[in-house]
Amino acid sequence: MLAGVLLLIFLPPLVAKDLCKDSQDGFKVRLSIKTGLGDDAYEWNESEMFLFRSTLAYAMRKHSNQDTYTIDNILVCNDTQRVSFVFVVTSTDDPDQLIPKEQVELAVRQNKHRINNAFLLSDMTLEFMGIPPTLSAPIIYDTEPWLIVFGVVIGAVAVGIVALLMSTVSKKRRAKEKAAGLSEEDEGIVKENGTALSSLGRKEGVYNQAFSNDDRFTKL
Amino acid sequence: MTSSLVTSERPKWDNKVQYLLTCIGFAVGLGNVWRFPYLCQIYGGGAFLIPYLIALVFEGLPLLYLELAIGQSLRKGSIGVWHSISPLLGVASMIISLLVGLFYNTILAWVLWYFFHSFQEPLPWSVCPINENRTGYVQECVDSTPVNYFWYRQTLNITPDIEESGTLQWWLVVCLASAWSIVYICFIRGIETIGKAVYVTATFPYLVLTIFLVRALTLPGATDGLRYLFTPDWTLLMDPQVWLDAATQIFFSLSLAFGGLIAFSSYNPKKNDCERDTLVVGLINSATSLYASIPIFAILGFKATSNFNSCINSNILDLTNAFDIGETNITMENYESWLTYLNTTDPDKVSGLNLKHCELQNFLDQSASGTGLAFIVFTEAVIEMPGSQVWAVLFFIMLFSLGLSSMFGNLEGVLTPLLDLHLVPKWMPKELFTGLICVMNFLVALIFTLGSGNYWLEIFNSYVGSIPLLVIAFCEIIGVVYGCLCFRFSDDIESMTGRRPNLFWRVCWMGISPIMLLVVLVAYVVVQVQKHPTYPAWNPKYEKFPESEVKPYSSWVFAICVLLSTVPVLSIPIVAVYRLIRRQTRQQTGSSLPNPYDNQAFSTESFKTL
Numbered sequence: 001m002l003a004g005v006l007l008l009i010f011l012p013p014l015v016a017k018d019l020c021k022d023s024q025d026g027f028k029v030r031l032s033i034k035t036g037l038g039d040d041a042y043e044w045n046e047s048e049m050f051l052f053r054s055t056l057a058y059a060m061r062k063h064s065n066q067d068t069y070t071i072d073n074i075l076v077c078n079d080t081q082r083v084s085f086v087f088v089v090t091s092t093d094d095p096d097q098l099i100p101k102e103q104v105e106l107a108v109r110q111n112k113h114r115i116n117n118a119f120l121l122s123d124m125t126l127e128f129m130g131i132p133p134t135l136s137a138p139i140i141y142d143t144e145p146w147l148i149v150f151g152v153v154i155g156a157v158a159v160g161i162v163a164l165l166m167s168t169v170s171k172k173r174r175a176k177e178k179a180a181g182l183s184e185e186d187e188g189i190v191k192e193n194g195t196a197l198s199s200l201g202r203k204e205g206v207y208n209q210a211f212s213n214d215d216r217f218t219k220l
Numbered sequence: 221m222t223s224s225l226v227t228s229e230r231p232k233w234d235n236k237v238q239y240l241l242t243c244i245g246f247a248v249g250l251g252n253v254w255r256f257p258y259l260c261q262i263y264g265g266g267a268f269l270i271p272y273l274i275a276l277v278f279e280g281l282p283l284l285y286l287e288l289a290i291g292q293s294l295r296k297g298s299i300g301v302w303h304s305i306s307p308l309l310g311v312a313s314m315i316i317s318l319l320v321g322l323f324y325n326t327i328l329a330w331v332l333w334y335f336f337h338s339f340q341e342p343l344p345w346s347v348c349p350i351n352e353n354r355t356g357y358v359q360e361c362v363d364s365t366p367v368n369y370f371w372y373r374q375t376l377n378i379t380p381d382i383e384e385s386g387t388l389q390w391w392l393v394v395c396l397a398s399a400w401s402i403v404y405i406c407f408i409r410g411i412e413t414i415g416k417a418v419y420v421t422a423t424f425p426y427l428v429l430t431i432f433l434v435r436a437l438t439l440p441g442a443t444d445g446l447r448y449l450f451t452p453d454w455t456l457l458m459d460p461q462v463w464l465d466a467a468t469q470i471f472f473s474l475s476l477a478f479g480g481l482i483a484f485s486s487y488n489p490k491k492n493d494c495e496r497d498t499l500v501v502g503l504i505n506s507a508t509s510l511y512a513s514i515p516i517f518a519i520l521g522f523k524a525t526s527n528f529n530s531c532i533n534s535n536i537l538d539l540t541n542a543f544d545i546g547e548t549n550i551t552m553e554n555y556e557s558w559l560t561y562l563n564t565t566d567p568d569k570v571s572g573l574n575l576k577h578c579e580l581q582n583f584l585d586q587s588a589s590g591t592g593l594a595f596i597v598f599t600e601a602v603i604e605m606p607g608s609q610v611w612a613v614l615f616f617i618m619l620f621s622l623g624l625s626s627m628f629g630n631l632e633g634v635l636t637p638l639l640d641l642h643l644v645p646k647w648m649p650k651e652l653f654t655g656l657i658c659v660m661n662f663l664v665a666l667i668f669t670l671g672s673g674n675y676w677l678e679i680f681n682s683y684v685g686s687i688p689l690l691v692i693a694f695c696e697i698i699g700v701v702y703g704c705l706c707f708r709f710s711d712d713i714e715s716m717t718g719r720r721p722n723l724f725w726r727v728c729w730m731g732i733s734p735i736m737l738l739v740v741l742v743a744y745v746v747v748q749v750q751k752h753p754t755y756p757a758w759n760p761k762y763e764k765f766p767e768s769e770v771k772p773y774s775s776w777v778f779a780i781c782v783l784l785s786t787v788p789v790l791s792i793p794i795v796a797v798y799r800l801i802r803r804q805t806r807q808q809t810g811s812s813l814p815n816p817y818d819n820q821a822f823s824t825e826s827f828k829t830l
Contacts, residue, residue: 034547080544135350135357146336150398153336157401164408168651 020077020088025098027108028129030084036125044083048119049076053087055118056108060089060099063107068092105131230295231411232487238415240500242484243288245422245625247474247505250327250594253622257449257513258589259469263462264453269510271457271466276506279736280470282728283693285498285721286700287476291485292494293712297636298479301486302699309699310637311795312692313479315788316684317633320478322661323680324630325403326668327591328623329396331616333375334595336395338612345370346603364766367600372758375595379671380759380769382777386671393669396662403627404658408651410635411487414628421621421628428618429512432611436518439605445521448584449513464747467740472685474505477692480629483636493717495725516593523601524583531578538573591674594619631657675755679777683784687748690741691789697737701729753778 020026029052034041042048053074060069069092078086089104091097108115108131116126123133233239260268294301299310337344348361348369356362361369372378379386406417436442456462475481485494529552536550543562550558563570588597594615602611634657638644644653668677700709714720721729756768773781 030541032547081546082540082544083547084541084544132355135354137354138350145340146333149336149339150394153332154398154401157398157405160405161401161408164405164413165651168409168649172649 019090019096019098020075020086023088023098025101025104026086026088027101027104027131028078028084028086030082030127030129031119031121032125032127033083033119033121036121040120049079051118052076055111055115056087056089059107059111059115060104062111063103066092109134230487232489233411234415236492238418239484239488240497241418241422242411242414242625242628243481243497243501244504245418246480246484246629247501248422248425248508248622249473249475249626250619250623251469251473252505252509253512253516253619254591254593255589256469256473256509257516258587258593259465260513261449261517261587263459263465264456265448265450266452267454267457268462268466271463272470272506275463275467275470275736276502278728278732279467279740280474280476281498281502282725282733283471283476283697283737284474284481284502285495285725286697286729287481288485288494288498288501289709289713289716290700291482292488292490292492292716293709295486295490297483297486297638297640298633299637300640301482302696309692309695309792310479312688312788312791313477313482314634314637315791316688316692317478317480317630318661319680319684319784319788321627321630321634322665323668323677323684324623325399325627325661326396326665326673326677328403328620328627329392329399329669330375330591330595331619331623332399333391333395334599335613335616335620338609338616341609343599343603343608343612344374345599346608360760363760365600367596367603368766370599371595376674377671378674378758380757380761381771382672382675382755382757383774384672388666388669389671389673392673393666396665396669400658400662400665403624403631404655406624407628407631407635407654407658410639410650410654411484411632414632418625418628421625424621425618426508426511428614429515431614432515432519433511435605435611436515436522439518439522441522441525442518443521444525444580444584445517445519446514448521449517460743461747464740464743467736468686468690468744470506471690471693471740473509474502475626475629477689477696478629479633479637483632484629486636491716491718494713495717495721516598519601519605520587520597521584523597523604524580524586526601526604527583528578528580531576531583535575535578538575539570542569542573675757678755679781680784683781684788687741687744687785688788690737690744691792694734694737694741695792697729697734701734753781 031044033044050071053071053076056074057069057071060073061067069089072095073090073092074087075090076085076087078084089099091099108128112123112128112131112134116122119126233242290301291297296303297310298313302309345367348357348366350356351358358369360373364372375392377386377389406413406421485497488494532552532555536552536555539545539558539562540547540550543566545558559570559575586597587593598615599612602608602615605611631654635654638653644650667673670676710720710726753773754770755773757771759765759769762769
């Protein structure tokens with residue numbers, strides 16, 4: 001009688017352990033908390049394990065749309081120092097029945113983001129062996145950033161070229177006007193050496209310093 | 221004052237600083253940053269400085285002085301200057317400047333492409349792109365590295381063979397157009413605008429190099445890189461290849477024989493101390509090479525150290541995961557002891573892990589020169605540095621300004637002779653002419669934007685920019701020293717600088733430099749001929765991918781290589797023969813006597829000084 005009672009008490013955990021250890025439907029999980037969080041790393045203990053089991057139960061609930069999954073459906077074994085272990089998921093109807101691998105994989109893949117965030121980790125630091133991480137979608141830009149930079153540079157260069165060409169054209173036009181203007185003043189004002197007298201302020205002729213009145217040195 | 225009497229004045233530099241900066245900018249180019257440090261490294265670090273300095277003193281400086289003096293005294297571009305000796309020396313220089321300008325600006329287009337992409341977060345060459353069905357990364361990228369993939373596939377879109385031309389890569393065409401537009405805006409009025417642009421393009425690289433120097437010296441592993449670079453290995457001095465490479469490096473580094481230096485000094489006033497200019501330009505060029513190699517090698521040392529660290533860390537991760545050891549129990553310091561312990565307890569499992577063999581020396585040995593250094597090695601290093609975008613942007617702007625100031629010299633080497641030969645119609649303004657030159661160069665350079673463009677660029681780089689320049693330089697020095705300019709040359713220099721060239725210069729010009737040039741030329745040709753012409757091809761289907769597949773050039777490609785080397789210099793003997801024939805025919809018609817009215821003392825320029 002006592003033996004029977006004892007067997008009844010100890011059977012479920014033993015069976016549970018067997019289910020977990022020997023099954024083909026289990027997944028190995030590996031957490032790299034210190035790598036992922038550095039100084040903010042938390043200690044891995046029973047409570048963290050509890051959180052893990054509950055997140056997995058949540059994932060199973062979401063995937064199967066059944067609200068019957070509880071933490072007891074998630075069995076864990078092979079706990080190591082690395083912080084890695086194996087888990088299996090038992091069916092809600094029959095505790096001896098395991099949910100097949102593919103179902104669990106789908107559930108995990110759909111909710112990996114939520115599982116990662118619960119532990120403040122990423123796909124690199126919270127690994128499910130055998131479930132490849134879904135790669136994030138490549139960012140699609142409306143305009144590629146490099147085209148924007150190119151547009152800015154080309155715009156500045158084009159403005160510069162146009163400005164330089166305009167300045168050349170206006171310089172030429174001014175030179176032409178000056179030449180035309182000078183040739184007009186030819187008739188009216190007496191020109192000497194190409195400068196109009198008006199620019200000398202109406203002086204009487206040009207003072208020619210070659211013939212100075214200083215005759216100190218020119219006594220013959 | 222009316223413009224019909226006086227021909228348009230020869231443009232001149234606004235001040236001496238512009239002239240010096242332009243010459244320095246022309247001499248200091250991409251090679252100072254990506255060729256010299258590589259040579260220093262493979263030829264025994266500090267020991268390489270000895271052949272380099274000897275080549276500078278006995279070959280580089282005399283030739284530089286010659287070119288600057290010739291240009292300044294005769295005040296013409298390369299064609300006009302050599303007119304009395306062999307006019308085709310000038311045409312050869314011009315052709316080479318044109319060909320080099322074509323591919324050099326394509327390199328600048330690549331630099332621009334990388335510059336445009338340096339504003340993205342994360343840098344596009346740091347991650348592999350995801351393949352179409354989102355199951356993993358692109359296979360070619362996974363096999364090689366993201367940096368290699370970005371360069372060979374996303375930039376060049378390179379074909380596996382030079383025979384397969386592929387199509388025009390539109391993004392490269394766009395970058396090439398921007399590169400030529402930027403060159404045009406600086407070159408639009410010849411030295412007027414170039415002189416202003418060099419204030420920025422010649423000085424900015426020094427600023428960036430200093431910033432990099434300060435940053436690089438604080439990075440971990442920098443001292444390993446510097447020690448590796450500068451540790452002298454004196455035994456290598458016995459190898460003649462070292463001396464050959466030192467001589468060619470000095471020669472190409474100073475951008476001699478392009479005609480650009482002659483063109484720049486031809487805009488100088490007559491009385492200008494070109495001896496001092498020579499020393500300034502030559503010494504600054506070599507000092508820049510040395511100065512640039514310090515941050516480059518510090519950063520390469522940093523890259524080697526981070527590669528080594530990630531190698532060890534990946535081994536540590538493999539061990540931790542295989543043996544389920546606590547996470548941070550194995551560190552870099554106790555890795556060795558853990559490895560021996562695990563090897564003794566469970567050797568089969570350890571060997572089954574296929575741990576990588578990590579050695580710092582191997583990573584330091586992975587050096588590169590040229591585009592490999594800038595676009596593969598350095599970009600990989602930049603990813604590891606905190607604030608990568610800033611460093612990438614600075615680096616590529618620096619490369620762009622280095623290359624831009626060298627492009628000015630190339631284009632002036634083309635423009636000045638054409639202007640002096642009065643080949644430009646009078647009605648065409650200078651802006652239009654320079655625009656035409658840029659547009660035509662752009663159209664021809666579209667070859668380099670094809671899928672096989674990089675292979676063609678390597679051909680141009682090796683065959684145009686080497687032997688023809690050596691031949692031209694040799695003819696230059698022989699022509700000046702032993703040709704008809706010989707005795708007048710010293711007088712010209714005396715009138716320009718105020719003193720006759722001293723014994724050192726004369727000994728170099730008459731003896732040492734021509735002999736050195738001849739030896740270098742012959743040795744170079746011999747080495748080239750002995751090597752079978754092959755090229756490394758990027759072929760994803762190659763079984764040893766990501767190693768490059770070494771392929772030989774096919775016969776028509778090789779014929780083009782030979783043509784590129786010989787046609788520019790063939791012009792020299794051809795025109796010599798042509799002149800000989802013309803002189804014969806002129807003798808027959810009896811008009812071989814010089815024109816008594818051709819009095820060169822009264823050139824149109826001296827008319828202005830009355």
